[in-house]
Amino acid sequence: MxxxxxxxxxxxxxxxxxxxxxxxxxxxxDLHALAAHAQHMKQQLPRNCQLYYAAKANPDVRLLQTLAPHVDGFEAASAGELAHLNKQQFGKPLIFGGPGKTSEDLQQALHQQVACIHVESLTELKRLALLCAHTGRTQAIMLRMNIALDGVASSKLQMGGQATPFGLDPSDLGGALALLQESPKLQFEGFHFHSMSHQLSVENHLKLMARYFEITRQWESQWHIRCKLLNVGGGIGVNYECVDEQFNWSEFCNGLGQLITQHDMQTRQIRFECGRYVSAxxxxxxxxxxxxxxxxxxxxxxxxxxxxxxxxxxxxxxxxxxxxxxxxxxxxxxxxxxxxxxxxxxxxxxxxxxxxxxxxxxxxxxxxxxxxxxxxxxxxxxxxxxxxxxxxxxx
Ligand SMILES: Cc1ncc(COP(=O)(O)O)c(C=O)c1O
The missing domain is CATH 2.40.37.10 (Lyase, Ornithine Decarboxylase; Chain A, domain 1)
Structure with missing residues (x-):
């Protein structure tokens, strides 16, 4: 560069x-450097993992075009981002998350046939179920969960593990699953977790992944469900203080491969939706x-x-x-x-x-x-x- x-x-x-x-x-x-970096990230991931790009980090069209061949899809966090991504017609799946989705936002997502909607509350789930019943559309969804993170070190920007407006509280999970049973048009794919950004430690991020795998397993047996997919969010940090000491993605991917085997997660898809670490x-x-x-x-x-x-x-x-x-x-x-x-x-x-x-x-x-x-x-x-x-x- x-x-x-x-x-x-x-x-x-x-x-x-x-x-x-x-x-x-x-x-x-530097678009060449961006392509090489994304390619590296994708190549290092274990086989059952996918790399999506969270467009909120930088939705510049030339960056998105450069990334498109190297990522599995794109994450939008608003109807505006969704429309922007949809306009580009990359031929890659789009997924839609973020708190406070209105019926209009959800309608747009259904119309654009997004690959998955990340539901952040019971209200949103009811809104979506109603829309699907009216339109006759079937929609894949994930439940975004805000879980306790005891024993996992925090980062300087927490979206989960504490009181935040993001995702469902675990106490709402039973209600959400009951609603899903009554809504055949909603296809439950699995759980979505994005608990923190600015993660600079490989060890701590692996602990976070282990926590996600454990709780998924626990809920699967408790609620008699099966998750095809786990979205483990983004959150890999960039070290602005010591620029030569960046998060070691290869080391993380090695550790992740071992965790996947240990937790017997090989038959599930594990999806990342990284922003900062992709484009910074x-x-x-x-x-x-x-x-x-x-x-x-x-x-x-x-x-x-x-x-x-x-x-x-x-x-x-x-x-x-x-x-x-x-x-x-x-x-x-x-x-x-x-x-x-x-x-x-x-x-x-x-x-x-x-x-x-x-x-x-x-x-x-x-x-x-x-x-x-x-x-x-x-x-x-x-x-x-x-x-x-x-x-x-x-x-
Ligand atoms: C739900 C969700 N996914 C992904 C991201 C991307 O995070 P990062 O840029 O830290 O990788 C964010 C960032 O806020 C987010 O809220």
Missing amino acids: TNTLNTLLIEKANSGTPSDTQPWCAYVY FCGHYVMEVIDLKQSHGQWFAIGKGGTHHFRTPAAQNHNHPVWVHRNGQAAVVLNSTVNVVGQLCTPKDRLHQQLPVQELALGDFLVFTLAGAYAWNISHQNFLMHAPPEVVYLD
Whole structure:
């Protein structure tokens, strides 16, 4: 990636005196790297596992097109995402989850013939049963469950294992299964679990998988049901603090293979719906330095753009990894630290605090890595009505 990106940065810097003309700001996506990464993820998984992409991480059409040949399908978390994915006609199954689905959302999902709907509450199950009875359509469903996670380490973003609006409480399972028995148009496929995101530990994620397998087994014998499929969600984290210490997917897949054998899960399909870990690595957000100033003894580098384009550092409250591409102007800052900020009139518009730099000048590029997931699409893009960044695809 870096070589091709470097070539692009050099070309951009040479295409005019950057700071004197229109300063540059862009998302740069390496589609080749994205394809290779997704292919690797899919290849490493045990045979009875599937890899879906959670489009919420980044629904950019070119990214989706690149991923389509390498994933088993796509997960949508809203009617809008569902319509967006459906429009692309990838010929890959679409699955539909997320809390608070209205009858209209469910109707759209039925109309689009989604492969599976993840039901998040008894109300939703009743809504769907009614719609299927009226339309005569049959629909495959999974019950999303929010289970206790005793003995499993938590991550910094929990959707389950505690009180949350996601999934069904285990105390509602009996009611849900009774409703399913009365609704022949709803085909129960199995359970869906997505309990946490930002998981950085292979060991802890394997413990989580083991918990899912155990509870599935327990419920199967308790309720006399059989699950064809288990959706184990996404949640694999990206290490923004120590970029060289990423989640080891191959090691995880090895451990998962052993767990599947231990829990006798070989005859069930195990489905992942990963977002962040699929697309984060392929994206870079580039800001050109448009001002350098000192305030109360600290340097500030003001870049073209900011958190209205790239909310990830503010959303995660972290210093986002960034490097400097020098563009040949004489350095203004030498061997110091700078606060990297954007163009918004709020002190919250900080992307990196106290970044050590050897040299920095106007016109240099600040290159933020790991910007391919939950970045542009989670940003408050209209705040102050600045122009959007350019989007460049390296393929
Ligand atoms: C139900 C569900 N599935 C999958 C994902 C994707 O998670 P991640 O991007 O952490 O892999 C999320 C994220 O919030 C989710 O809520």
